[in-house]
Amino acid sequence: MICSSLEEVRSNIDRIDNEIIKLIAERTEYVKQASSFKKSESGVKAPNRVEAVIQKVRKRALEHGASPDIVEKLYREMIASFINMEMDEYKKNQG
Template identity: 30%
Template sequence: MSPSNKKKLEIIRSKLDKLDNKLLSLVKYRTNLVKEVLKLKTYKNEIVDKKRINFILKKINGKSKKLKIDPKITNRIWKNMIWSYIDYEKRNFKKK
């Protein structure tokens, strides 16, 4: 890699690092919202809502296409996020 391209790579990576920090803040905010949702659930079987999951994934797919983002990327990100939060909810569910 040329010195010029190395410098460009460093700049881009720095921007990615800053973006990652912003994403972490958003994940924290989302986690707090999920905690609030979990407080409203009475039974553990309320944690997985397949209709809601399908609705979210369809919505993200449509928005991805409109924004010209590869829908395979966003679908994978959202599926992983959804199932990670489902796991979180199951681990933190308290019988009422």
């Protein structure tokens, strides 16, 4: 979509941000559920799974015309944050 003003650009960015936040909230619920299936802290960290996700999102970034480097950086930060949250959930489930 070609915008005719900065306000229109910002409005579209705000709309997209709202959708991203809703999807992050949905992802959060699944991450919390995943912690109950994990058998160990190393299972929570799952470095092989992290790398598989990174490779998948880099490929999808290319398919959609996004920068794979930006997508990877965002996902690494997001995954690290989710791992910390999942570790807290895992420890609560163990206690």
